[in-house]
Amino acid sequence: xxxxxxxxxxxxxxxxxxxxxxxxxxxxxxxxxxxxxxxxxxxxxxxxxxxxxxxxxxxxxxxxxxxxxxxxxxxxxxxxxxxxxxxxxxxxxxxxxxxxxxxxxxxxxxxxxxxxxxxxxxxxxxxxxxxxxxxxxxxxxxxxxxxxxxxxxxxxxxxxxxxxxxxx
Amino acid sequence: xxxxxxxxxxxxxxxxxxxxxxxxxxxxxxxxxxxxxxxxxxxxxxxxxxxxxxxxxxxxxxxxxxxxxxxxxxxxxxxxxxxxxxxxxxxxxxxxxxxxxxxxxxxxxxxxxxxxxxxxxxxxxxxxxxxxxxxxxxxxxxxxxxxxxxxxxxxxxxxxxxxxxxxxxxxxxxxxxxxxxxxxxxxxxxxxxxxxxxxxxxxxxxxxxxxxxxxxxxxxxxxxxxxxxxxxxxxxxxxxxxxxxxxxxxxxxxxxxxxxxxxxxxxxxxxxxxxxxxxxxxxxxxxxxxxxxxxxxxxxxxxxxxxxxxxxxxxxxxxxxxxxxxxxxxxxxxxxxxxxxxxxxxxxxxxxxxxxxxxxxxxxxxxxxxxxxxxxxxxxxxxxxxxxxxxxxxxxxxxxxxxxxxxxxxxxxxxxxxxxxxxxxxxxxxxxxxxxxxxxxxxxxxxxxxxxxxxxxxxxxxxxxxxxxxxxxxxxxxxxxxxxxxxxxxxxxxxxxxxxxxxxxxxxxxxxx
Numbered sequence: 001x002x003x004x005x006x007x008x009x010x011x012x013x014x015x016x017x018x019x020x021x022x023x024x025x026x027x028x029x030x031x032x033x034x035x036x037x038x039x040x041x042x043x044x045x046x047x048x049x050x051x052x053x054x055x056x057x058x059x060x061x062x063x064x065x066x067x068x069x070x071x072x073x074x075x076x077x078x079x080x081x082x083x084x085x086x087x088x089x090x091x092x093x094x095x096x097x098x099x100x101x102x103x104x105x106x107x108x109x110x111x112x113x114x115x116x117x118x119x120x121x122x123x124x125x126x127x128x129x130x131x132x133x134x135x136x137x138x139x140x141x142x143x144x145x146x147x148x149x150x151x152x153x154x155x156x157x158x159x160x161x162x163x164x165x166x167x168x
Numbered sequence: 169x170x171x172x173x174x175x176x177x178x179x180x181x182x183x184x185x186x187x188x189x190x191x192x193x194x195x196x197x198x199x200x201x202x203x204x205x206x207x208x209x210x211x212x213x214x215x216x217x218x219x220x221x222x223x224x225x226x227x228x229x230x231x232x233x234x235x236x237x238x239x240x241x242x243x244x245x246x247x248x249x250x251x252x253x254x255x256x257x258x259x260x261x262x263x264x265x266x267x268x269x270x271x272x273x274x275x276x277x278x279x280x281x282x283x284x285x286x287x288x289x290x291x292x293x294x295x296x297x298x299x300x301x302x303x304x305x306x307x308x309x310x311x312x313x314x315x316x317x318x319x320x321x322x323x324x325x326x327x328x329x330x331x332x333x334x335x336x337x338x339x340x341x342x343x344x345x346x347x348x349x350x351x352x353x354x355x356x357x358x359x360x361x362x363x364x365x366x367x368x369x370x371x372x373x374x375x376x377x378x379x380x381x382x383x384x385x386x387x388x389x390x391x392x393x394x395x396x397x398x399x400x401x402x403x404x405x406x407x408x409x410x411x412x413x414x415x416x417x418x419x420x421x422x423x424x425x426x427x428x429x430x431x432x433x434x435x436x437x438x439x440x441x442x443x444x445x446x447x448x449x450x451x452x453x454x455x456x457x458x459x460x461x462x463x464x465x466x467x468x469x470x471x472x473x474x475x476x477x478x479x480x481x482x483x484x485x486x487x488x489x490x491x492x493x494x495x496x497x498x499x500x501x502x503x504x505x506x507x508x509x510x511x512x513x514x515x516x517x518x519x520x521x522x523x524x525x526x527x528x529x530x531x532x533x534x535x536x537x538x539x540x541x542x543x544x545x546x547x548x549x550x551x552x553x554x555x556x557x558x559x560x561x562x563x564x565x566x567x568x569x570x571x572x573x574x575x576x577x578x579x580x581x582x583x584x585x586x587x588x589x590x591x592x593x594x595x596x597x598x599x600x601x602x603x604x605x606x607x608x609x610x611x612x613x614x615x616x617x618x619x620x621x622x623x624x625x626x627x628x629x630x631x632x633x634x635x636x637x638x639x640x641x642x643x644x645x646x647x648x649x650x651x652x653x654x655x656x657x658x659x660x661x662x663x664x665x666x667x668x669x670x671x672x673x674x675x676x677x678x679x680x681x
Contacts, residue, residue, distance in 0.1 A: 114381040137178065159326070160328070
């Protein structure tokens with residue numbers, strides 16, 4: 001049992017645990033905090049995979065900016081809102097059964113594959129430099145398209161959320 | 169890589185082939201800026217006309233690219249081939265129709281406050297669809313898919329005062345998010361197994377991976393991606409959003425979703441699976457025979473999905489009283505028919521799909537234009553709003569009859585030959601059960617299409633007052649009618665045109681720069 005395995009186990013538990021608690025909590029603030037744990041766990045997994053830059057970005061953007069933004073959003077609106085208890089019906093069990101089957105299939109599929117013994121070695125690569133070069137040469141078209149995408153999301157958020165005066 | 173320009177590596181590519189995309193992007197930006205500086209009370213219809221002009225110019229550049237050799241930019245991040253050009257022309261004409269329909273829709277009823285945003289969000293959605301048609305890299309394809317999706321989520325919710333619109337936008341964004349997650353999960357397996365996002369490299373490496381004991385994961389990723397894409401083309405298992413969303417969305421946007429968005433879904437399905445899985449060969453240990461995995465194994469599942477979509481779409485459409493819900497279920501069934509050529513994979517697969525999509529474009533756009541007009545006049549989306557249409561606007565009723573006949577697949581319309589070619593492909597492939605289901609469900613579909621026709625001719629309407637037809641709607645209906653009938657009388661020239669101008673083989677050729 002190597003240190004890497006222990007680290008992976010802890011981080012995976014943090015990620016999945018955060019996601020499960022996110023769903024099962026009823027108070028919105030608790031949900032966001034649980035979600036922040038998931039984001040941190042994912043950042044840790046990135047670092048474990050030697051993608052430090054992506055890991056740091058994950059912490060900055062998701063764990064930092066997005067979680068704080070959500071907390072602010074909740075504080076400015078109804079922060080004591082709790083979820084109404086959902087109705088119980090056969091649909092819930094059907095959905096659960098479907099997810100269970102999907103999990104078993106995916107799990108067995110991944111277990112049965114014969115992965116190679118040698119590990120990929122990325123220690124010699126300069127993460128940030130490689131990402132930068134790829135982003136502005138090879139991936140310049142999707143990169144520009146993503147900027148349009150973000151603009152669309154921004155405009156959409158404004159026109160859907162804007163509270164207009166009733167008089168025209 | 170011969171000459172190094174002082175502008176660096178990027179300058180060596182022939183960027184002029186991307187001009188349709190640049191024009192659409194430029195016009196969308198221009199519209200957003202104009203919208204910002206225009207008087208708040210000013211009429212926004214001028215923006216629609218600028219956008220319409222931009223679409224025409226972009227269409228001109230696509231036509232200029234047509235028939236040329238394959239051009240590939242940045243290692244197939246963007247490529248122009250017959251496949252891409254055909255789909256781009258389809259998207260552009262679809263969006264041009266949507267603009268014309270929107271002109272009337274937004275003008276009279278003040279139900280969309282942000283009409284400036286409305287127009288340029290359609291253009292960004294179009295940009296996403298065009299990227300989905302002309303890339304061979306999973307990342308660009310996915311970004312295009314998301315650009316189309318996010319623009320559509322917002323467009324569906326633009327009727328802000330309307331509770332159905334809010335609900336449908338919310339449903340659409342949730343199910344769309346799940347679909348994107350499933351697609352990405354499937355793509356991540358492919359990337360993990362092959363180490364590339366380029367479809368040609370994936371195709372090269374997938375065979376060796378397949379024999380190294382990863383065959384299950386290859387199948388698994390195929391099904392995940394297919395389920396994710398099924399959301400965009402609204403087929404079983406991911407069709408449930410369509411009726412609710414079409415009902416809540418503004419009618420022109422419902423037309424957009426049913427034609428352009430669906431065609432974009434087919435573009436990505438065909439591109440991804442034909443290139444990356446097309447050359448995958450399985451080897452039977454007992455008989456020693458080789459067979460294509462796509463043709464032998466996967467096509468059965470695609471055929472089952474197609475059959476299930478036809479059955480569910482057509483049977484549920486019969487029970488609808490809301491015309492837009494009925495069109496949504498009809499759209500699910502049509503998507504099922506459109507999957508048949510992909511399941512049978514005959515030589516003419518691409519021509520059959522394209523012909524059917526063109527027929528579907530004309531029929532659906534024309535039908536939605538008339539639906540919009542009638543619903544607005546009667547202030548209800550009920551099927552009964554069509555009652556007595558023949559006495560109020562005989563030409564509209566006759567045109568609608570042709571569109572419905574085309575959707576049902578009856579003669580002297582384009583839809584008949586579209587279905588006929590698809591039916592023949594099922595026979596050639598000897599999938600007789602699939603052909604049988606096609607026939608049976610088509611007969612079922614007559615019931616609800618003729619239900620609308622019966623309302624128009626045989627039921628007395630509330631009023632006999634003539635229905636005023638605005639010029640832009642008249643134009644849409646006229647073009648759609650001419651297209652439907654012309655392709656229905658002379659299907660062969662259309663097939664020949666598609667075959668010669670948009671050769672599918674180009675999709676598998678390496679591109680020059």
